[in-house]
Amino acid sequence: MYEKLPLDEQGIAPATPPKSSRSNLWKGAGLAFVALCLVASQPSSPWTGTPSHHHCGSMTPRIQYAGEKISWEPCGDVSGRPVECSNITVPMDQFDAANSGDKTFSIPLIRMRGKNATQNLLLNPGGPGGSGTEFVFRRGKQLAEIVGEGFHLLSFDPRGINASRPLAECFPTRESRRLTDGTRTSEVEHDSAEAYAWSLNLAQACKDTMSEHGGYINTPQTAADMNSILDAVGQEDLVYWGFSYGTILGQTYASLFPERSSRVIIDGVANAFNWYSDEVDIESFTNTEDVLEGFFDECIKAGKNCTLGELADSKHKLHKLVFDFSDKLKEQPISVYVNNTMYGILTWESVWFNGIFPYMYRPSGWYSLADNLAKLLKGNATDAWLAYGRQAAWEMEGEGNRFVTTNDALSGPEYWPHDRQSMLDELLPKLNQSIFGPTENSDYYNRQNWAIPRTHNFSQPESVHTAHPLLILSTTYDPICPLVSAKTALKAFKGSQLIEVEGYGHCSVAVASTCLAKHVRDFLYNGTVPDQYTKCEVDGSYFIVPEEDGKVVAQKTFETSEEDRIHLAQLELARDWKYYYH
Numbered sequence: 001m002y003e004k005l006p007l008d009e010q011g012i013a014p015a016t017p018p019k020s021s022r023s024n025l026w027k028g029a030g031l032a033f034v035a036l037c038l039v040a041s042q043p044s045s046p047w048t049g050t051p052s053h054h055h056c057g058s059m060t061p062r063i064q065y066a067g068e069k070i071s072w073e074p075c076g077d078v079s080g081r082p083v084e085c086s087n088i089t090v091p092m093d094q095f096d097a098a099n100s101g102d103k104t105f106s107i108p109l110i111r112m113r114g115k116n117a118t119q120n121l122l123l124n125p126g127g128p129g130g131s132g133t134e135f136v137f138r139r140g141k142q143l144a145e146i147v148g149e150g151f152h153l154l155s156f157d158p159r160g161i162n163a164s165r166p167l168a169e170c171f172p173t174r175e176s177r178r179l180t181d182g183t184r185t186s187e188v189e190h191d192s193a194e195a196y197a198w199s200l201n202l203a204q205a206c207k208d209t210m211s212e213h214g215g216y217i218n219t220p221q222t223a224a225d226m227n228s229i230l231d232a233v234g235q236e237d238l239v240y241w242g243f244s245y246g247t248i249l250g251q252t253y254a255s256l257f258p259e260r261s262s263r264v265i266i267d268g269v270a271n272a273f274n275w276y277s278d279e280v281d282i283e284s285f286t287n288t289e290d291v292l293e294g295f296f297d298e299c300i301k302a303g304k305n306c307t308l309g310e311l312a313d314s315k316h317k318l319h320k321l322v323f324d325f326s327d328k329l330k331e332q333p334i335s336v337y338v339n340n341t342m343y344g345i346l347t348w349e350s351v352w353f354n355g356i357f358p359y360m361y362r363p364s365g366w367y368s369l370a371d372n373l374a375k376l377l378k379g380n381a382t383d384a385w386l387a388y389g390r391q392a393a394w395e396m397e398g399e400g401n402r403f404v405t406t407n408d409a410l411s412g413p414e415y416w417p418h419d420r421q422s423m424l425d426e427l428l429p430k431l432n433q434s435i436f437g438p439t440e441n442s443d444y445y446n447r448q449n450w451a452i453p454r455t456h457n458f459s460q461p462e463s464v465h466t467a468h469p470l471l472i473l474s475t476t477y478d479p480i481c482p483l484v485s486a487k488t489a490l491k492a493f494k495g496s497q498l499i500e501v502e503g504y505g506h507c508s509v510a511v512a513s514t515c516l517a518k519h520v521r522d523f524l525y526n527g528t529v530p531d532q533y534t535k536c537e538v539d540g541s542y543f544i545v546p547e548e549d550g551k552v553v554a555q556k557t558f559e560t561s562e563e564d565r566i567h568l569a570q571l572e573l574a575r576d577w578k579y580y581y582h
Contacts, residue, residue, distance in 0.1 A: 067234035072111065079141040083112050085133075088232050090159070092216050093455070094224035103212065105159040105166070107225055108133055109232075112140045112153040120233055121151040121524065122226060124158075125578075126244030126268075126507075128219070128404035131162040138576070145569035146517050150525055151239065158249075159225060160217035161400040168217050168400040170206040185442035186349045188431045189424065196420040199445035206403065207451040215455040217400070218407040223253040227260065237262030237467065239524065243507045244268045244481060248275050248408075251489060252458065254466050261466040263524055267473040268507030269486040272460035278410035280427060280444060285434035286482035291360040293319070294477055294504045298363075299370055302543035308370035311377060325377050326351050336385040346381050346389040355388035357436050360479035361506035363542050364575040370543070402446060411450035423448050436479075462492055469495035471523045473508040473516065476500055481507075497529045503538040510577050512539045512555065512570035514563055539567060 062071040063084070075085035085108065092103035110133040111120070123143070125135040132155030136143075140153055147153070160168030171177040183194040207214060226249075230238060238260050242250040247266035254261040255272075274281040296315040299306035312318040329348040337343040359369040368387075376384040417423045427444055431437035470493045474486035483500065490498045499519050503511045515536035522528040540555025547553060552571040558564050 068232065069234065070109075070232045075110070076137070078112060078137055081112055081141065081144065083110055083136060083140065085110050086232075088228055090225050090228045092213060094221050094228075095456075105213070105216075105225075106164055107159060107229065108157045108163045109229065110136045110155055112136055112144060114144070114147075114151050114153070115149040117150055117152045119151055119237075119239055120154040120230075120235055121147060122229065122238065122240045123153060123155040124240075124242040124246035124249050125155075126242075126246045127161070127401055128158070128245045128248075129161055129399075129401035130245070132156045132158070133163060138578070139573060142569040142573040145565055146520065146573070147524065148521060154229070154233065156225075156229060158222045158400075158404075160213075160403055166210070166213050168214070168403040169209050170202060170399050170402070172209055185445075186353060186438050188428055188438050188441050191441065192420060192424045192427075195442055195445045196423065196449075199442070199449045202446065203449045203451040206399070210403070210452075214403060215407065215452045217403040218456055219249055219252050219404060220256065220456045220458045222249060222404075223256050226253055227257060230260070236260065239263040241265040241267065241520075243509070245270065245404075247481070247489070248272055250470075251460060251492070254470060254493060255461055255464050256458070258464055258466040261470070262468050263471075263527065264466065264468075265471045265473065265520065265523065266486075266489060267509070268478055268481045269472060269474055269489050270481045271485040271488050272492070273488065276408055276410070276459045278415040278447075280430045282430050282433055282437065283482065283485060284480050285436055286484055287477045288357075288360060288434055288436050288479040290477045291479045291504045292356070295360070295363075295366055295369075296322075298366070298504075298542040302541065305367065305541075305543040305545055306370045307374040308377075311374060321377065322373060334381045334385070336381050336389065338382065338386075342390075344385060344389055346376075346385045350389040351376075351384065352435065353439055355384065357439065357479075360504075362510055362574070362577050363503070363505045364510070364544070364571075364577065367543050367545060405443065406446055406450045407452065407454065407456075409447055411447040411454065413449070416444075416448040460492065463494060464492060465494045468527055469493065469497065469529045471519070471529060472496055472498040473520075474498065474500055475505050475508060475510065476502050477504045478506050479504075495529070497531075497533070499530065499534045499536060501536050501538060504542070505574075505577075507577070509570070509573050511574055512567055513537065514539055514556075514558065514567055514570070517566050517570065540571070 060073050062073045064071040070086045070088060072084040072086045074082055076083055087109060088107050089104045090107055091097060091100035092105060093099040123132060123135060124130070125132060136153055136155045143153055157164045160166070171180065183198040184191045185195040210217075226238065230236065238253065238257070239262060240250055240253070242265070247269040250264050250266040251272040254264050271281070271283055274283060293315065296318045299309040300312075300315050300318060302309060309318065312321050326348055329346065329351060333345040333347045335345055355369065355372070359365045372384045372387055417426060423445065427441065431440060470489070472486050472489055474481070474483050476483060486498055490496055499508075499516060501508045501511060501513050501516050503513075505511050508516050513536045519530065519534065519536070544555070552568060552575060554564065554567055555571065556567060558567060
């Protein structure tokens with residue numbers, strides 16, 4: 001059974017981590033067979049539409065490896081590399097067995113085996129709400145090339161996410177979600193009344209739909225679930241690479257279970273002290289507009305490779321041109337008509353929040369962003385609308401994200417102002433410090449009115465001594481997890497070291513850097529942490545004209561074929577990098 005592990009006042013579990021040996025059993029990228037395997041013998045979900053009561057074992061033999069407590073079955077392949085799937089069951093409350101009773105979560109697992117591997121590298125793509133099973137299918141090939149064959153790539157859908165059951169939802173059916181009106185929240189002051197009123201209903205719906213399970217969808221519980229995963233595969237020490245929100249998970253794990261934290265990489269680092277607090281956190285936007293200025297600067301430098309740069313001869317003029325044009329959309333959105341089944345309007349919000357902001361995360365998309373903006377400024381809004389303006393009828397998504405972020409932080413009326421105006425007075429001066437600040441608007445009203453009681457008391461401690469120092473990775477200008485947050489983590493974990501990739505984008509993998517890849521390998525295989533703060537350069541330019549066949553082309557030549565392969569893998573990963581933080 002599961003031993004009760006109360007968290008002390010510093011948020012540290014004083015006992016050994018909980019272990020699990022119970023096993024059972026992705027809504028995934030068109031791979032229906034995998035979806036069947038991951039939800040075998042579970043009730044169907046109206047969200048994923050996956051069938052129930054289908055046993056994958058009836059089609060393929062299950063495999064159990066020496067030293068492991070679970071069995072696996074083949075569930076497809078990635079670029080010719082087979083992957084295998086399994087599932088474990090974990091208690092609802094990892095820290096109090098009596099509180100769990102017979103309530104559990106199922107956690108789907110996926111693994112791409114390394115040819116010479118003796119250990120598993122556990123991956124988390126971010127979010128909260130990012131699917132680890134999808135991550136391995138979409139990015140496993142590139143990650144395996146970067147990491148090498150000495151590790152199995154192992155990932156999972158965290159509790160309440162994707163193919164995990166029960167799934168974090170705020171409506172009992174997809175139809176009820178579809179029929180429920182949403183509300184605008186993109187203007188902090190103007191949308192305040194609707195955002196506040198809507199959050200009251202949403203909070204109650206989330207509580208009613210999830211019942212008791214809802215309170216246990218949080219990061220400390222997921223960190224403990226990682227121990228259950230390790231126990232299931234017969235591995236004592238955590239080897240981990242977490243991106244974006246995955247850095248919150250990594251920091252939380254390393255704080256709760258420092259003795260098992262053998263090789264922990266956190267990449268694109270969020271501030272864990274702020275994450276668990278009741279503060280309006282604007283630190284995350286520290287470098288967002290620096291990235292925007294970098295977009296304009298690199299566009300001018302790119303010459304003919306950036307069509308937007310043809311409209312101005314300096315980054316300052318280009319900045320003014322884009323801002324002046326988009327400001328007109330506040331007063332008069334552009335009507336776009338393609339045909340009688342495809343038409344709509346292009347608004348200021350759609351340009352900035354659906355177009356420009358997401359591409360600050362992923363510089364590999366700057367060429368297409370610049371091309372769409374250039375056409376827009378020249379009077380043709382069709383491509384920009386097709387890319388950023390078409391919004392499906394409002395449909396509640398990302399509920400796993402909502403549950404985790406709100407359950408993690410200090411949420412509910414006892415921590416926040418009790419009325420709308422007082423809340424607005426607190427939010428307005430902070431969120432308006434950045435042009436992108438309003439993207440956080442609804443999150444804080446959700447926190448204010450959250451109806452699910454907090455079930456943990458974790459807060460990020462100082463001066464954590466882990467079994468082995470952490471490796472911390474960041475770009476110089478990350479649009480949502482700034483370098484200053486990585487430096488905060490550097491101070492929090494004794495002996496850790498930071499590598500800064502001198503470029504733009506969210507997480508180190510948003511750009512190609514063989515220097516960075518070498519450090520990652522040295523850390524994973526040898527435990528090598530740089531002696532001092534280290535900087536790595538970016539390999540290649542930001543504005544790359546796409547090839548007609550969709551293939552990536554090397555931006556640099558290297559001395560060895562292995563470096564060439566790593567470089568191409570990094571370019572592919574950067575091109576297709578899916579941001580999960582928002």
